[in-house]
Amino acid sequence: MSRSTPLENLPNQHKESSNAYDQNENTLVKEILQEIDTDKNQSSQQKQQQAMMEQQQHQAMMEQQHQAMMEQQQHQAMMEQQHQHQAMMEQQHQKQDNNMMEKNQNLNKIEINQHMDDQQIMNNQMEKNEKPQTISLIDKIKLNMRQPFIVGLIAIIVSIPALSLMLENMIKSKESLAPYVNIIILVLKGLFSGGLYFGINKSL
Numbered sequence: 001m002s003r004s005t006p007l008e009n010l011p012n013q014h015k016e017s018s019n020a021y022d023q024n025e026n027t028l029v030k031e032i033l034q035e036i037d038t039d040k041n042q043s044s045q046q047k048q049q050q051a052m053m054e055q056q057q058h059q060a061m062m063e064q065q066h067q068a069m070m071e072q073q074q075h076q077a078m079m080e081q082q083h084q085h086q087a088m089m090e091q092q093h094q095k096q097d098n099n100m101m102e103k104n105q106n107l108n109k110i111e112i113n114q115h116m117d118d119q120q121i122m123n124n125q126m127e128k129n130e131k132p133q134t135i136s137l138i139d140k141i142k143l144n145m146r147q148p149f150i151v152g153l154i155a156i157i158v159s160i161p162a163l164s165l166m167l168e169n170m171i172k173s174k175e176s177l178a179p180y181v182n183i184i185i186l187v188l189k190g191l192f193s194g195g196l197y198f199g200i201n202k203s204l
Contacts, residue, residue, distance in 0.1 A: 150200050154193045
């Protein structure tokens, strides 16, 4: 006797097969969607990482450019300072040279003026020596009468009796000189006359 499936059970088996198929399809769709989401997430992460790397590279490049600009500015500032220092040193040397030249010029002028003054003095002295000295009559009389006047004045002074008396008393006060009183008076008058003549002649 063969086994047979009742007809009422056939639709149930078809429904179970259909439900399993739907579950498998839903699972497959979910997996596909998950893979799509995963790809999207990975792509988004890669883009973010790439953007961050590009941003970091750009920032590093900007920092390098900024550093290069700073170094260039520092170099330019150092060069300007060197130029300014060199210019100041050159100005100082130029000023010292100018002062030295001015001093030398002043010294040369002083020496030239001194030489000219000395030359002028020498010329004036030579002119005076070359000119004949003209003496007036009054000056000649004064020159000629000066010596006799001095001698006469000394003779008058020496011939004063009071002077002779004073000398004689001084000499006689010493008994040892009394016999030579006249000779000593003459000698003393001669010495006195010579000294007096010398003094008067120098003072006139």
